[in-house]
Amino acid sequence: NAGVTQTPKFQVLKTGQSMTLQCAQDMNHEYMSWYRQDPGMGLRLIHYSVGAGITDQGEVPNGYNVSRSTTEDFPLRLLSAAPSQTSVYFCASSHTGGSGANVLTFGAGSRLTVL
Amino acid sequence: QKEVEQDPGPLSVPEGAIVSLNCTYSNSAFQYFMWYRQYSRKGPELLMYTYSSGNKEDGRFTAQVDKSSKYISLFIRDSQPSDSATYLCAGGDNRLAFGKGNQVVVIP
Numbered sequence: 001n002a003g004v005t006q007t008p009k010f011q012v013l014k015t016g017q018s019m020t021l022q023c024a025q026d027m028n029h030e031y032m033s034w035y036r037q038d039p040g041m042g043l044r045l046i047h048y049s050v051g052a053g054i055t056d057q058g059e060v061p062n063g064y065n066v067s068r069s070t071t072e073d074f075p076l077r078l079l080s081a082a083p084s085q086t087s088v089y090f091c092a093s094s095h096t097g098g099s100g101a102n103v104l105t106f107g108a109g110s111r112l113t114v115l
Numbered sequence: 116q117k118e119v120e121q122d123p124g125p126l127s128v129p130e131g132a133i134v135s136l137n138c139t140y141s142n143s144a145f146q147y148f149m150w151y152r153q154y155s156r157k158g159p160e161l162l163m164y165t166y167s168s169g170n171k172e173d174g175r176f177t178a179q180v181d182k183s184s185k186y187i188s189l190f191i192r193d194s195q196p197s198d199s200a201t202y203l204c205a206g207g208d209n210r211l212a213f214g215k216g217n218q219v220v221v222i223p
Contacts (some may be wrong), residue, residue: 004158031209040123042215043159043203050209058210090158101147101166102209106158 002026006091006107013081013114021076021110023091031094031102032074036060036087037109043090049074081114088112118142119187119206121214130223134191138204138214141185145206148180150189153201153216162189162202194221 007022025032033048035058045058049068063085065077074093078085088111092104121138128134140148147166151159165171168182179188187204199221204214 035213040215042117042121042123043213045210045212048210092158096209101149101164102207102211103149103161103164104159104211106151106160108158109156 004091004093004105004107006089006110008110009108010111011113013078013112015081015083015114017081019078019081021078021089021091021112023074023076023107024072025074025091025093025105026072027093027095027105028071029093029095029105030071031096032068033058033092033104034064034066034074034076035090035092037090038087046076046089078112081112083114086112086114117214118145118212119204119214121204121217123215123217125218125220127220127222128194130194130196130221132194132221134189134194134198134219134221136189136191136202136204136217136219138187138206139185140187140206140212142206142212143182143185144208145212146208147206148178148187149205149211150176150178150187151203151205151213153203155200159203191219194219196221196223 034046035043047066149164150162153159177190201216
């Protein structure tokens with residue numbers, strides 16, 4: 001049981017490049033989300049999904065794109081990387097029936113540097 | 116204004132001391148409150164969560180929620196060097212809002 005797996009762990013991009021951060025979970029969780037963590041800012045929600053085919057924006061969605069074609073996978077796409085997107089990105093998932101505690105299981109993180 | 120406010124100042128305590136961490140929140144609709152622990156260069160992991168107001172105890176850890184004052188607290192008794200980590204408070208239901216986190220260092 002791997003939990004939430006994120007790849008890559010580290011990535012360096014040049015401004016304007018695009019890339020996809022991968023996230024997969026093997027717990028059959030309906031809910032998946034992406035956060036970014038920056039010093040002094042805490043965890044901020046980028047996008048989330050409550051099930052396959054359903055996505056919605058979080059607090060800081062600009063510059064990012066997501067899709068959810070399967071229950072297991074929730075990739076995060078950076079369309080044209082900017083230095084302001086230098087951050088640590090966390091994918092998280094949870095089982096929730098629409099009510100109750102959204103107890104998130106986090107991945108180990110992906111450290112992205114944009115030059 | 117962030118929905119969950121947590122003073123991010125680092126906290127250093129000697130081993131065996133009681134660690135007290137606090138957060139405030141603004142959304143009165145929040146029903147669930149959580150504490151996550153994050154070790155350096157790792158993902159956050161759930162420490163404990165509470166529903167509505169009240170206390171919850173798990174070993175050396177106690178979480179308190181006072182909905183009347185919108186206050187969330189975490190107490191760590193008999194702190195150990197292994198408790199050195201960043202502690203994140205969170206509130207919400209389907210969508211969680213996180214505080215900025217408190218870095219705690221327990222000195223042997």
